[in-house]
Amino acid sequence: MSLQEELQGPPPAKLIVEHVSKWFRQKRQTVHALDDISLEVAEGEFIVIVGPSGCGKSTLLDIIAGLEKPDKGQVMADNQPVLNPGRHRLVMFQESALFPWLNAFGNVMFGLKLKPGLRNSERREVAKFFLHLVGLEKFMEANVHELSGGMKQRVALARALAPNPRVLLMDEPFAALDAMTREQLYGDIQRIWEKRRKTIIFVTHNVREAACLADRVMIMSPTPGRIREVFEVTLPRPRDFNSIQIAQHASKLTAALKGHAEHDAVTNA
Ligand SMILES: Nc1ncnc2c1ncn2[C@@H]1O[C@H](COP(=O)(O)OP(=O)(O)OP(=O)(O)O)[C@@H](O)[C@H]1O
Numbered sequence: 081m082s083l084q085e086e087l088q089g090p091p092p093a094k095l096i097v098e099h100v101s102k103w104f105r106q107k108r109q110t111v112h113a114l115d116d117i118s119l120e121v122a123e124g125e126f127i128v129i130v131g132p133s134g135c136g137k138s139t140l141l142d143i144i145a146g147l148e149k150p151d152k153g154q155v156m157a158d159n160q161p162v163l164n165p166g167r168h169r170l171v172m173f174q175e176s177a178l179f180p181w182l183n184a185f186g187n188v189m190f191g192l193k194l195k196p197g198l199r200n201s202e203r204r205e206v207a208k209f210f211l212h213l214v215g216l217e218k219f220m221e222a223n224v225h226e227l228s229g230g231m232k233q234r235v236a237l238a239r240a241l242a243p244n245p246r247v248l249l250m251d252e253p254f255a256a257l258d259a260m261t262r263e264q265l266y267g268d269i270q271r272i273w274e275k276r277r278k279t280i281i282f283v284t285h286n287v288r289e290a291a292c293l294a295d296r297v298m299i300m301s302p303t304p305g306r307i308r309e310v311f312e313v314t315l316p317r318p319r320d321f322n323s324i325q326i327a328q329h330a331s332k333l334t335a336a337l338k339g340h341a342e343h344d345a346v347t348n349a
């Protein structure tokens with residue numbers, strides 16, 4: 081594959097989650113983490129999952145990534161069952177999980193080890209391209225401890241994008257950042273997603289973040305983890321995090337979350 085093709089990347093994948101259920105069995109108790117989750121995600125769609133702590137968001141993401149196995153049901157990525165982790169579905173976590181002994185460039189190069197068929201000089205070009213894309217071209221040689229929290233997450237994003245996965249799974253990637261840095265990243269992620277279309281599943285607790293980023297928002301509820309409601313967000317992009325429309329969508333999401341929590345409290349009482 082030529083460097084040019086490599087930089088362009090493959091088309092995004094289609095995902096189908098079919099009747100997935102998951103239990104965690106421990107000595108003292110069994111947790112029903114996911115109950116009959118079904119979801120179809122189109123190529124290049126941006127899905128955001130919101131829901132209270134413990135409703136199974138990370139578990140669902142891990143199953144889609146192939147890091148966990150469902151007890152029932154299956155996940156299909158481009159018509160192939162997901163049985164293991166693969167380089168076409170990469171996960172980005174809340175903490176950037178960068179290697180502290182490598183600099184920014186080294187961390188992105190590390191991600192490219194997953195990529196067969198590239199010469200080392202081509203890997204270097206690809207790594208530079210993605211550090212540029214996330215706005216860190218001036219910090220390639222910086223050590224991890226010299227980077228701010230937002231810059232670390234940018235490096236983590238470049239590292240996840242560089243092997244050209246077809247699906248990006250993001251588990252509260254901006255939760256640990258201050259509000260200003262987060263707002264910058266909402267702009268960045270929209271710009272990057274416009275340029276490098278991926279199928280994205282993004283988990284957050286933040287309803288404004290959900291409204292700002294999503295094509296569709298899935299609302300989940302706990303015990304057992306279920307998808308309760310799906311909201312489409314059809315606002316044009318790029319979206320301004322502080323706009324009235326985003327605030328209006330966010331308050332609808334909050335109302336839905338509260339409604340399900342209250343309903344569940346009455347039913348489980
Ligand atoms: N490895 C595990 N072993 C046992 N129980 C687990 C394991 N992973 C998750 N669980 C349980 O499964 C349920 C769902 O957990 P999960 O981490 O998916 O929730 P979450 O929605 O991501 O929560 P949070 O918003 O706090 O990150 C919880 O009750 C949790 O305790």
Ligand SMILES: [Mg+2]
Binds near residue numbers: 137139251
């Ligand atoms: Mg989680």
